[in-house]
Amino acid sequence: MTPDQSTRATELRAAARLLEPGVGRRRFLTGTAAAAALAFAVNLPAAGTASAAEVDARRITEDPFTLGVASGDPHPASVLIWTRLAPRPYEPGGGLPRGRVEVRWEVARDERFRRIERRGSATAHPEFAHSVRAEVRGLDSDRRYYYRFRAGSWTSPVGRTRTAPAPGARTSSLALAAVSCQAYHDGYFTAYRHLAAEDVDVVFHLGDYLYEYAVTATGGARDYTDRRLPAHYNRETVTLEDYRLRYALYKSDPDLRAAHAAHPFVVTWDDHETENNYAGGTPENDVPPEEFLLRRAAAYRAYWENQPLRTPQRPTGPDMRLYRRLTFGRLAQFDILDTRQYRSDQAYGDGWRTPGPESEDPARTMTGAAQERWLTDGWRASNATWNVVPQQVTFARRRDVPTDAFKLSMDSWDGYPASRQRVLAGAEAAGVDNLMVLTGDVHVSYAFDLKKDFDDPASRTVGTEIVTTSVSSGKDGADRPANWENQTRANPHLKHYNGRRGYALVTLGAQQARADFRTVAAVTTPGAPVTTAASFVTEAGNPGLTPA
Template sequence: MTPARTGTPASTSARQAVAAHPPELRAAAAHLGRRRFLTVTGAAAALAFAVNLPTAGAASAAELDAARIKSDPFTLGVASGDPQPASVLLWTRLATSPYQPGGGLPGNRVSVRWEVAHDQRFTRIVRRGTATAHPEFGHSVRVEVPGLDADRFYFYRFRAGTWISPVGRTRTAPARSADITELRLGAVSCQAYHDGYFTAYRHLAAEDLDVVVHLGDYLYEYAVTAAGGARDYTDRRLPAHYNRETVTLEDYRLRYGLYKSDPDLMAAHAAHPFVVTWDDHETENNYAGETPENDVPPEEFLLRRAAAYRAYWENQPLRTPQRPDGPDMRLYRRLHFGRLAQFDILDTRQYRSNQAYGDGWQVPGPESEDPARTMTGQTQERWLLNGWKQSRATWNVVPQQVTFARRRDVPRDDFKYSMDSWDGYPASRQRILDGAAGAGVDNLMVLTGDVHVGYGFDLKADFDNPGSRTVGTEIVATSVSSGKDGAEKPANWDNLTTANPHMKFYNGRRGYVTVTYGRSQARADFRTVSAVTTPGAPVTTAGSFVTEAGAPGLKPA
């Protein structure tokens, strides 16, 4: 969440960075229209940045003997994600020097061994194998481990030569038909490195959770000073290449190296499997589909988007179907946790219509209320509604990016809405709510990030009538660090709580949310830290609410 588009040209440094793309790609992009650029034969291949992607049975580069690696290559930790009943996805990325281009490794592939065990000491190993860290994918490694038991904790690690990674713990999902009694998740979003420490992650790592859902803005494209911004380092200095906006593939890879080297973030990934989705800052603030924030040529933006998507794939625990194809990446997907919960993870950034009225907070009107406007695109919208028709889960959970409930800025007739949120796409929101009603979804819960505050909303059949039926709930996770320390009651607290009677909670501190789903109710606990500009702040519970199965609406716990 950042202020409205300025309409100004991109900065000189950003343009220079765009120029760093191979000239043949920029020339091809410049001579094709935006849509033709996406569809002409060879364009998607060109967006692979003139490197040959590794293919099955084909060696992409000479192999480096892992025994020759002289310093720890596991500086970015380990992670797991998208749990399934018989399978886990394991991730790591080799980088002996994560703050250097190439991660400190030569352009060779590296064989990496992996192990999965029942115990943390690995005396009872259940699966092992070898994977390849390809330089074309930034020496990232992902392993989809099959043949595991459902609903069970496992420990995992990687080996490269004599080096052994940190140990991670993951958990498989329950069987689709399992009648489980509880599921506990953590929800996080918005972790600007330059705004403070990731203290919330240290506390999240200690929580008893089945899964963590990341709701977007895993990194920020903005420059980070040598002192680490608000972290204000006195004992170290970051390289100068961080003090510029990310545009190229190498820029984004380096930025992930900075973020993922944070010890608190590494601890959270090692403790829990993650389910991730992006928002805007993984690419560029408030972009909409193929439309950039500023007035760079759309062909240049598509190159940037392809770079950002490629780096996102390389650095997140995502399965094979999410591998990007040039500037496109199928991120929306569905996960099941027994008969208790179905997760429909949305992408509200890649397919949306451009923000109405130039973005920002605006008075609604014909442009924003156009029925043709979409937040999800038609294909994703149809996928979501059809999935609900087939759902047999008690709780239908929708992890997504921007505020779903209506949110007026003042309790007066001259109110405005955020054009970047679902308020800027009311027809699209109504189609989602109508689809949920038509599918008989009784227990809808939307999980949201983006706004750097914690909200709790009742979703109403008619937001103009506070007495209308409540059709679901929305839990908005505050930021991990974005916005710096924040305040328990931000300056607009009175205006927002008065203007939106369906808003049941509002807190502006940093932290995360835990949600515990049971057969009869779900409980949300808003967990906050007092500061992020200094490390080590304690965590407290700022508010707790329950919503009953079959009777949606947030009530104090």
Template sequence: MRQAHRPELRAAARRIARYIDAEDPSRTRGRAAAHPGAVPGAAGVGRRRIVTGAFAAAAALAFGTGLPGAAHAAELDPKGITEDPFTLGVASGDPRPGSILLWTRLAPRPYEPGSGLRPGRYTVRWEVAHDPDFTRIAARGRATAHPELNHSLHTDVSGLDDDRVYYYRFRAGDWISPVGRTRTAPAHSAPITALSLAAVSCQAYHDGYFTAYRHLADEELDAVLHLGDYLYEYAVNAVGGARNYTDRRLPAHFNRETITLEDYRLRYALYRSDPDLQAAHAAHPFILTWDDHETENNYAGDDPDGGTVPTEEFLLRRAAAYRAYWENQPLRPPQRPQGPDMRLYRRLRFGQLAQFDVLDTRQYRSDQLYGDGWQRPGPELEDPERTMTGAEQESWLLDGWERSTARWNVVPQQVVFSRRRDAPTDAYRLSMDSWDGYPAARRRLLDGAAAAGVENLMILSGDVHVGYGLDLKEDWDDPGSRTLGTEITATSVTSGRNGADRPANYDNLTRANPHLKFYNGRRGYVRITLGEERAQADYRTVDAVTTPGAPVRTAASFVTEAGDPGLKPA
């Protein structure tokens, strides 16, 4: 097992990041400026053209080109943009008291490298209003879209009211973006009594239409929690895979796996051009974390899937993937990547009702044992040195629980936390890619929550393309042992195609895991309502994603009472 982020690799990345910081004037601009991130610039660096072992030289090429700033790109008049540059819509994210992060990207021709814009800087105006007609403006300003950042904008607007709905839009020359709706968080001390959320995950474009997002856009929500696999690195053919387009053809460059920065940027353009996804982003602020497919399937720390390429080469790919992720998501400046590293774990609070500790279980984890699929467990699995989060993130989470005064402590993260045996016999297997592959790390978190007095613990997970409702047990082998919290697993938006209400392994999985209270294999999302006395999870599903427009229904609803964890039918 390799040690994630070996010191010499991280040192090289830090040196380049410091150089970028010194050259990037936007890091010292005032509020509501565009906040460029570190600049890998790995477009065009194919994996077979990287010199294996020469990380420093390759990294200098990958991270040290195309720095933002006046010395590197001319300022161009946005009135010269002749096609609609807001083809990818708008988004907002990470709501805080009196503050929201707004996002857009200028892309008149999003399916082309360079997005159809001249490689210069463009000044973009933004407005935030109390009403959708913008008759009562709350704030306005200007931001710069840099070509080195693929003309993406991350506009941090502060000075707003707490717990308030706002509307926002961008202007570039004579073009006006779609209007987005967002909401700031309540003050940390506010005694709010209810919070409405949705949890989503796993949206493979080639597996079907994002119909679930169209329904989610119509829900009354305070925020959407995206639990990973926002895109997939796999090839998308000319007809969009299972979408089977008859009226259009996708460019050939989508029909390959994403490797370079340009590959990842174009793939985000494909996903973000989807009208249902745009509608969901325009309707609600998103709180996002990634899983594996935003980079590569089942990677672990600095280990690629299956260890098929050298670590230094994989870190170049990871830098490109992380950079494109930040460019295309409504994330705040602290989440800006530095080379192949990006601190995505963070904490958000919604009054006295809820604390959200958003985890990253990919970047710092130990490599999977015995392969990354379903395997028979062995003694090495119990090694206490094995980690899912890394020591620093684990301490941050436990310290946050110690200080928390929230009614509900919610942990949005990627993979299934509860134990899952695949058969009710002694010959069972466990998923090595989930927390079952890291039982000592899981035990430390459960013990830490108990020591901190966390009574209402809710773990949110995705990854598995099914909906689960699980009780977190003190002793997984004893169904009568104390319940420590609940886990809500959101099914996929499309991944796995249409699915079924009763998957083929339903009997084996439910018999082997008595703490599994709900299991459904359709596509959709989970609507979660937190209240002072109880929380409710509504599993919202659609019957088909391979054809557009399927209606949504509630497959089941469960509640958990404050102070009395465990899922019960609503």
């Protein structure tokens, strides 16, 4: 970036910090930096100021809870619960006037709310798209709870959540699910309906919660015959209102709402929540980076508004601290990464390329230096049996062909091998015995052994990687994708490869962990049954996957 670009980036970053609704759809990417900054700097009150009058919730005449409820990031003595008021979710503003609404909430020990533990109220501000979040404290550890919201005469669906075990608690087992990549236009979220019925403690969403691409009036591959989506969905998301409307479309899906109501989610993003294959402040296409920051600010703000995230994750303009740590007693520590916001730009473009000096430059980073230190420092302080890293893109090496003319994905950790090696060295130095990486992104399911030296198949196995397939992205898929033979022969540390849609279940125990890859046969038609494509176990203290 030139000095002039750096100055403009600073100015645009400052303008993006003022990002609020009230700006109509503008093609600001074609305007000057000054015009874009001005567009975001006027008439933008902060949440809670007197400019937003109070709306009497008793005058809301349509169900405002069309986007359901959610909970996230379980702590030992607290839960985070979320909803967003939108009586008409496909309309800008959600069908509510531009005013603040008081919303009451309750948390109970039972589904019928006979034993209410905590109750309170929160304000749904128009500046945050009438989203509501409450951090409910003073709860018992390692317990299931139920929650709901009320606005006027309306009551939300009931959600089920849980608290984490107390620090130091010797928990015997933990069941989790991993999901990713849910392109609305590629098919139905059938996997979520099945996941809602699974007995899991927590769901990790590993990125691509939505896609920025246009959705046609018939819902793309969903091919609606009974309804039509508004025309404003049939364009790429760019502005804050675009992203808010896209979240409303996704969260109106009944299967996704069911999964959120059934389980707490721990979320992290990948690229499509903002733009395909962006890297840090570098956009996919030839948009000036300083102007891309405005789009990133809009995307990050909409992400926070629409996800069950706690206050420390609230963004400031185009910056958002999403990496964070959760613990479940002494059984598991989860270090949730952000491999998109701080990474170096992809080498040789962002596709499959022959590795070379640019991709192998030791200075290249996937996480940024601060996040890398945070990760390795956390491992040194960990006393957990399992150290699990939920993150976005494939961590293990993945050659495309079993010859010396192989290529690697420059968008995955293969495009940042020095960064990967520093992470593995950090785990070894910290004495991490049971490293498990959870991954999304690639629309297939993989099971990998992580090797100390990927060039030597006989080298020591230092961990495992469970890659979940997509919920819907890529449409129906196949049990054996076209490159199945090449990839399985080229990567002896690859133990499983399947191209159907679904999710992964992982059960962590004191002695072993088990991974079940759950798949559905189709997503372009609704209602497909779920089956288990494969199951593997890995022993505590003896990394490496074996069929269950």
